[in-house]
Amino acid sequence: MPFRLMLVNHTPPTASNDVDAVAAALLRDIGLLPGGLEVPSTASRRRRGRPRKGKMDLKGAMDPPRPGEEVLSSVPYRMTIDCFMRHPDKGFTVEELEERLDASRPTVYRHLLKLRELDLLTIMEDDSGSGHRRLYCLRFGRPTKAWRFVDVNAECAxxxxREMVDLVWSERPRRGGDQRNAGLMLDRTSSHISFRLSLSELTPIDPNASPDDHLIKFLEAVGYITPWSKTGAEDAISESLAYRLFKECLLDRPDRSWTMRELMAVLDTSKPTLYRHLKKLESLDILERGLRGESPRSSKAFRIRYGDLSKAWNFTEEHALQSLRSYRQTVEHLEGLLEDGR
Incomplete structure (x- = not known):
């Protein structure tokens, strides 16, 4: 079963004693809760200007929002928390999960597949009793021990x-410097776009493949290029806008910065479409943006961080490792809350 995990900026809710809130925050960020089951935010809107004296209430400010009934009654939440996490030493058959969750067999299998892609579950064969049974169990009967498999798979991914990034960067065409970076005032702080990286198990790199094939495989692995990136059913990925933006502009010319107007002219596209692809790259934190020139009317410009993809990937790796550490802290806290509630 190929490994898959979504990495995002995650704040461990270790100050909260609400099991449901902690569990929902974890499941939402690792991608187990469907998009329509977002945890609602109960925080009030922030006032403009300075806060009034004596009006600041920080009680529970660091607690995650309480999930709604739609989340608590959903199949992925009840399967993960109510079945496997609350009963970590017990195995469940598909029939038992159907009855407990009041869900159809295809639905049960679909969510079991997601848990198996995280490598949290193991399958045990039981020949005792009335006949042969296949039991799905949490690995080693503890959430923290099961999560170690997620950590190991994520680190290998x-x-x-990293090997693919170094290979893609070494195979890029070498060109001379560009003077268009003169006077470029870059903002080297983190992007305002939230970090997001989809990790998956990759097949070994084919040394006989072309540089374009290596690049396409890398862009697909990080979730930048999807099956919907093609402009037409018969078009090649190399002709898609997402690929041309990264390859022809950012990777082939890492020595220069690109304004929105220049990118729109080269790629023959609209500003909303271009921003959509730039935001995907900014969510990986491999782009830096700034102003070309010191005038207030200077154009906003983009390029790969430090003009070096290998160096830029250091930011992505640090974000990913921090997300893994935060996930691990949340799982440890959740296990403690579940044990206290038994």
Whole structure:
């Protein structure tokens, strides 16, 4: 079963004693809760200007929002928390999960597949009793021990991505410097776009493949290029806008910065479409933006961080490792809350 995990900026809710809130925050960020089951935010809107004296209430400010009934009654939440996490030493058959969750067999299998992609579950064969049964169990009967498999798989996936990044960067065409970076005032702080990286198990790199094939495989692995990136059913990925933006502009010319107007002219596209692809790259934190020139009317410009993809990937790796550490802290806190509630 190929490994898959979504990495985002995650704040461990270790100050909260609400099991449901902690569990929902974790499941939402690792991608187990469907998009329509977002945890609602109960925080009030922030007032403009300075806060009034004596009006600041920080009680529960660091607690995650309480999930709604739609989340608590959903199949992925009840399967993960109410079945496997609350009963970590017990195995469940598909029939038992159907009855407990009041869900159809295809639905049960679909969510079991997601848990198996995280490598949290193991399958045990039981021949005792009335007949042969297949039991799905949490690995080693503890959430923290099961999560170690997620950590190991994620670290291996990051190592493979690092090898691909170094290979793609070494195969890029070498060109001379560009003077268009003169006077470029870059903002080297983190992007305002939230970090997001989809990790997956990768096949070994084919040394006989072309540089374009290596680049496409890398862009697909990080979730930048999807099956919907093609402009037409018969078009090649190399002709898609997402690929041309990264390859022809950012990777082939890492020595220069690109304004929105220049990118729109080269790629023959609209500003909303271009921003959509730039935001995907900014969510990986491999782009830096700034102003070309010191005038207030200077154009906003983009380029790969430090003009070096290998160096830029250091930011992505650090974000990913921090997300893994935060996930681990949340799982440890959740296990403690579940044990206290038994």
């Amino acid at each position: 990051l190592e493979n991505l």
